[in-house]
Amino acid sequence: MVKITGIEFRNPTILASGIMGTTGASLVRMTNSGAGAVVTKSIGPEPKIGHPNPSMVKLDCGFLNAMGLPNPSYADFVNEIKIAKEGADVPVIASIFGGNAEEFVRVAEGLADAKPDAFELNVSCPHAEGYGATIGTDSCMVEAITAAVCDAVDVPVWVKLTPNVTDIKSIGKAAENGGAAAVVAINTLRGMAIDINSGYPILGNRFGGLSGSAVKPVAIKCVYDLYEALDIPVIGVGGVSSWEDAVEMIMAGASAVQIGSAVHEGVEVFADIATGIEQFLQNNGYAGVEDITGLAHEVI
Numbered sequence: 001m002v003k004i005t006g007i008e009f010r011n012p013t014i015l016a017s018g019i020m021g022t023t024g025a026s027l028v029r030m031t032n033s034g035a036g037a038v039v040t041k042s043i044g045p046e047p048k049i050g051h052p053n054p055s056m057v058k059l060d061c062g063f064l065n066a067m068g069l070p071n072p073s074y075a076d077f078v079n080e081i082k083i084a085k086e087g088a089d090v091p092v093i094a095s096i097f098g099g100n101a102e103e104f105v106r107v108a109e110g111l112a113d114a115k116p117d118a119f120e121l122n123v124s125c126p127h128a129e130g131y132g133a134t135i136g137t138d139s140c141m142v143e144a145i146t147a148a149v150c151d152a153v154d155v156p157v158w159v160k161l162t163p164n165v166t167d168i169k170s171i172g173k174a175a176e177n178g179g180a181a182a183v184v185a186i187n188t189l190r191g192m193a194i195d196i197n198s199g200y201p202i203l204g205n206r207f208g209g210l211s212g213s214a215v216k217p218v219a220i221k222c223v224y225d226l227y228e229a230l231d232i233p234v235i236g237v238g239g240v241s242s243w244e245d246a247v248e249m250i251m252a253g254a255s256a257v258q259i260g261s262a263v264h265e266g267v268e269v270f271a272d273i274a275t276g277i278e279q280f281l282q283n284n285g286y287a288g289v290e291d292i293t294g295l296a297h298e299v300i
């Protein structure tokens with residue numbers, strides 16, 4: 001059992017925002033597979049088709065995607081969260097996006113009826129013009145959006161950060177100053193793949209965001225830096241596919257880990273990682289996850 005931002009989780013594994021969070025039924029399936037909590041696909045103010053195909057490609061080192069925030073809008077997603085809340089016995093977190101504070105607030109207020117346990121503000125998509133990294137690299141906007149949503153809702157607000165910045169600590173600080181209860185790090189790392197037969201970039205959007213094992217060291221460093229800089233919890237995400245990865249992320253400073261790409265290899269990943277963490281804690285005489293959160297900072 002872990003408690004983060006006032007919410008209790010049966011274990012520290014959380015489904016990261018993404019394709020598996022597109023419907024209520026899929027969210028419930030993730031909880032039945034052992035996830036300690038689930039985050040929805042990011043939901044915005046208007047229906048959005050997303051970028052042209054191909055929008056996802058599997059590479060040796062992970063996935064490159066440029067989905068382009070496809071979603072049916074908050075008005076058509078409220079019911080999916082209700083389905084998830086009814087079918088799941090774990091917290092359900094609503095990931096939301098918008099182009100400015102007013103849009104974020106509109107989406108959050110529109111979904112409030114479904115009673116998500118927290119909101120995760122996606123200010124960090126690397127390839128969505130006007131919505132993602134253009135917001136998440138601007139500390140003034142991050143602070144203003146966070147403050148506006150915190151004012152409008154009565155549940156904890158998490159802010160998901162982009163690694164595509166030179167100083168993630170200052171963006172994390174802006175989220176904290178705006179009233180965020182936690183930061184989530186990291187969203188995908190901007191990248192590109194080219195098909196050498198055609199000579200064209202593979203993704204329909206030409207570039208996208210990299211996830212999976214290749215980004216793990218980047219995520220570890222971001223979590224490490226944020227843990228040092230902030231007083232609020234850091235939730236780690238990026239390339240976690242085993243309990244050893246999860247323990248590493250926790251030792252860097254994470255209070256819990258989100259799992260995205262690895263779910264595509266099999267949904268048993270949640271239970272496997274939760275059990276592995278538990279056993280590691282027991283074998284080493286630790287009482288809980290909090291005993292090893294940030295442990296790597298104690299090394300001289």
Ligand code: DOR
Nearest residue numbers: 066067068069125188209
């Ligand atoms: O890599 C990402 N892809 N990050 C996001 O925040 C959104 C997603 C998409 O829909 O493109």
